[in-house]
Amino acid sequence: MALSGAERARRYREKKKAAGLHELIKKQDRKRKRIARSKMSLAKLKQLRLRQQTNLHKFRSKSKLSSTLPSPPDSSFRTKQSKSKALNRILNVLPANKGKQFELIKEIATNLKIIEPEKKFERTQKSLSTDVKQQIYDYYFRDDISYQAPGKRDSITIKENGVKKKLQKRYLLYSLNEIYQMFAEENPQVQISCSSFKNLRPCNVLYKSATPHNLCLCIYHENVSLLLHAIDEHIHGIKSIDLNLFIKLLVCNDSQELCMFSNCNQCSNNFKISIQDKIINPSAIIKWSLWSTSNEGRTVKTDYEGTVQNCVNILKTKINPFLFHVFIKRQQSNYFEMSKKNVTDEKCVLQVDYSENFSIIEQNEIHSAHWSRKQLSIFTAYVWSQSKTYPLVIVSDDSSHDKFTVGKCLEHLFTRLKILLPSMKELIIFSDGSASQFKQRFLFKNLTYLANQFSLKLSWNFFASHHGKGNLGVVDGIGGSSKRTVYQDVMSGKRCRNAKDFLHLIEQKNSLIIIDELSPDEIELGRDELGLVFNQVKAVPNIQKVHSINVIDIDKIECISCEFTDDIYSPNDLWHILKESHDVDSAKASDWFDLELFTAHMINMNKNEQLLQKLLRAGYFYVKSIMRYV
Incomplete structure (x- = not known):
C-alpha cells in the first residue's frame, strides 16, 4: 500500500537518526535559516518573529492542556484479533441499509454518552380541551353531516386500546372544508384550525369521495x-x-x-x-x-x-x-337533533325504519338454491331517553311491509318500550315518508288507538322528501350490524333457516341489540283486529305534504303540512271561499269543513268574526288542520 507524504517524511527522519546523521541535518537546517534571515528586510523579519511567537504560544497551550488529561489507553482489547472479531460480530447483525446502520450506531453512541443527544425544539401550542374534541367527534356523527351505511358488509375494523372493534361505515355528505365552515358558523366560540378539525375525523367516517354508488338522492x-x-x-x-x-x-x-x-x-x-x-x-x-x-x-x-x-x-x-x-x-333536521338533546325518562324519541330484507343463505349451497332464497323482514328502531338508549330489531318470516305488518310491529315495539322505559309518557317518532309503510291514513288512525292503548302522548314526524337516507343512519346501522353478525356466523358453518334462528344467533353474541320475533300467526291475527280499525278511513287531504302529526284523541289527529304554491291568499279570501261552499252561519265550535285547497277547523265563534287556524305566507302557505276520522 502506498505511503502518504507525512509517513515517508517520518520514515526518512527515523533512518537518519539510526545512521547518526540527525544532529548534522539539524545543524545544516539552522545555518540555512540564518542565511535566509540575513537576507530579509526589516518588515519581513518582523512578520516572521510575530508568526513564530504565535505558533509557540499555541504549542505551549496545547501541551499544557494535554498534560492535565489522562491519556486514554490505546485499546481495551488485548490483541488486534480480538478487537477485529468483536467488530465483525457487530457488523454482521446490523441491517444492510446504510441509513438504518447510521441510525442504530448513532443511538448507541448517544446512550453511551459518546455524543450528546440532539435538542428538539417543539413549537408550544395550546391543546384542545376534551370537551371540544368530543363536540367535534359528535358533530361528525350527526345525521345531517354523515349517513351510516346500511349494508352488512359496510363495516371497518379499528383498534381501540389494543382491542379490535368493528364499526359501521359512515360517509360524509359534504367535503371536509364545507363541514369545517358549517361547524365554525354553528360554533363561533370554538377556536380551531381547519387542519386540526380534519385530524379529529373518526376512522369510520369516510370521505365524500369514498361514497359508493349514490342512490336515493334528492x-x-x-x-x-x-x-x-x-x-x-x-x-x-x-x-x-x-x-x-x-x-x-x-x-x-x-x-x-x-x-x-x-x-x-x-x-x-x-x-x-x-x-x-x-x-x-x-x-x-x-x-x-x-x-x-x-x-x-x-x-x-x-x-x-x-x-x-x-x-x-x-x-x-x-x-x-x-x-x-x-x-x-x-328545520326538520334541527328539530330531530333538538328532540334528541331534550329527552327525559318521560319524554322519549323513537326512530323507526324497515331495513333491507335478509336473504337466508347456506354455506356451500348448491347452484339452484341461489335462485330460491327465502327472505326475512327486519324492522329496526332506536329509542333515546335521558337515562339510556336502546337499539331494537323485530325480525319476522313474513316479508311484507303493508299496513297490517307495520301496525303489529308498532304494537310489539310499544309493548317492549313500556317494559324498558316504564316511566315513559310521551313518545316523539321519526321516520322517512314511505307511502306504503308510514305516511298513510291507516297508520294515522291506528296511532290514535295505540296512544290510547299504551297511555302515551304520540307524535310522528316525517323527514323531508328524499332526505331519509342521512337522517336514518342510526337505524340503518342497526339493520346492517345485525345482518352482518348473522352472515358471519353462517359463513362459519352455522345455519339460519328462519326468524327464530336469526334471533338466537344474535342473542348468542351478547349483542346490545334487543331483538324480538314477530310470527306470521301474530300478523294474521292482527289483520282481523286491524281490519275493523281500518274500515272506512277518510283520506287525508294533501297527505304527501304532511310532515308531522299529533294524536289528540281516538279518531282525531292534528296534521301539519307544508306546501309550495304560486297562489296568494289572505284570511278574508279564505273566509269567502269557505262561505261559498259551506253554511258557516250556523257553524259551531269544532265543526269541520273540507275544501279542495285546504281543511279548515272552526276553533272560535264570536258575533262578528270567525277565526281560522291558519298560517299564511305570501306565495306559500302552511296548512295546520285537524282531521276527524268517522
Whole structure:
C-alpha cells in the first residue's frame, strides 16, 4: 500500500537518526535559516518573529492542556484479533441499509454518552380541551353531516386500546372544508384550525369521495346541481361552486324564513344580480341534464341542448321551490337533533325504519338454491331517553311491509318500550315518508288507538322528501350490524333457516341489540283486529305534504303540512271561499269543513268574526288542520 507524504517524511527522519546523521541535518537546517534571515528586510523579519511567537504560544497551550488529561489507553482489547472479531460480530447483525446502520450506531453512541443527544425544539401550542374534541367527534356523527351505511358488509375494523372493534361505515355528505365552515358558523366560540378539525375525523367516517354508488338522492338538490355544473364556466364568479355557497349567494341569511321563502326585499333580486347579469355569452350553446318523469311513469335522466340563457331561465324556475325545500329539510333536521338533546325518562324519541330484507343463505349451497332464497323482514328502531338508549330489531318470516305488518310491529315495539322505559309518557317518532309503510291514513288512525292503548302522548314526524337516507343512519346501522353478525356466523358453518334462528344467533353474541320475533300467526291475527280499525278511513287531504302529526284523541289527529304554491291568499279570501261552499252561519265550535285547497277547523265563534287556524305566507302557505276520522 502506498505511503502518504507525512509517513515517508517520518520514515526518512527515523533512518537518519539510526545512521547518526540527525544532529548534522539539524545543524545544516539552522545555518540555512540564518542565511535566509540575513537576507530579509526589516518588515519581513518582523512578520516572521510575530508568526513564530504565535505558533509557540499555541504549542505551549496545547501541551499544557494535554498534560492535565489522562491519556486514554490505546485499546481495551488485548490483541488486534480480538478487537477485529468483536467488530465483525457487530457488523454482521446490523441491517444492510446504510441509513438504518447510521441510525442504530448513532443511538448507541448517544446512550453511551459518546455524543450528546440532539435538542428538539417543539413549537408550544395550546391543546384542545376534551370537551371540544368530543363536540367535534359528535358533530361528525350527526345525521345531517354523515349517513351510516346500511349494508352488512359496510363495516371497518379499528383498534381501540389494543382491542379490535368493528364499526359501521359512515360517509360524509359534504367535503371536509364545507363541514369545517358549517361547524365554525354553528360554533363561533370554538377556536380551531381547519387542519386540526380534519385530524379529529373518526376512522369510520369516510370521505365524500369514498361514497359508493349514490342512490336515493334528492331530485331538488340534484337538478339544481346539474344545472349549475352546466353553466358554471359561462357565468363570472360561480365556477365549481357547491350548493351551500350557491344558497348563500342567493339569500342574505340562509337560516331566515323570509329569505329562504323569497319574501326578503334585500335579497329578492340576488339571482338576477349574481347569475343573470353575469352571463358571459347568453347565446352560447351548451348541454345539460335533468331528472324528470317520463310518459311511461319512469324517472329518467334526460339530456337537453340550448343556449346559456335558456338554461339559466330553467334554473330560475327551480330556485324558489329549491330554497323552500332546503329550509324545510334543515328545520326538520334541527328539530330531530333538538328532540334528541331534550329527552327525559318521560319524554322519549323513537326512530323507526324497515331495513333491507335478509336473504337466508347456506354455506356451500348448491347452484339452484341461489335462485330460491327465502327472505326475512327486519324492522329496526332506536329509542333515546335521558337515562339510556336502546337499539331494537323485530325480525319476522313474513316479508311484507303493508299496513297490517307495520301496525303489529308498532304494537310489539310499544309493548317492549313500556317494559324498558316504564316511566315513559310521551313518545316523539321519526321516520322517512314511505307511502306504503308510514305516511298513510291507516297508520294515522291506528296511532290514535295505540296512544290510547299504551297511555302515551304520540307524535310522528316525517323527514323531508328524499332526505331519509342521512337522517336514518342510526337505524340503518342497526339493520346492517345485525345482518352482518348473522352472515358471519353462517359463513362459519352455522345455519339460519328462519326468524327464530336469526334471533338466537344474535342473542348468542351478547349483542346490545334487543331483538324480538314477530310470527306470521301474530300478523294474521292482527289483520282481523286491524281490519275493523281500518274500515272506512277518510283520506287525508294533501297527505304527501304532511310532515308531522299529533294524536289528540281516538279518531282525531292534528296534521301539519307544508306546501309550495304560486297562489296568494289572505284570511278574508279564505273566509269567502269557505262561505261559498259551506253554511258557516250556523257553524259551531269544532265543526269541520273540507275544501279542495285546504281543511279548515272552526276553533272560535264570536258575533262578528270567525277565526281560522291558519298560517299564511305570501306565495306559500302552511296548512295546520285537524282531521276527524268517522
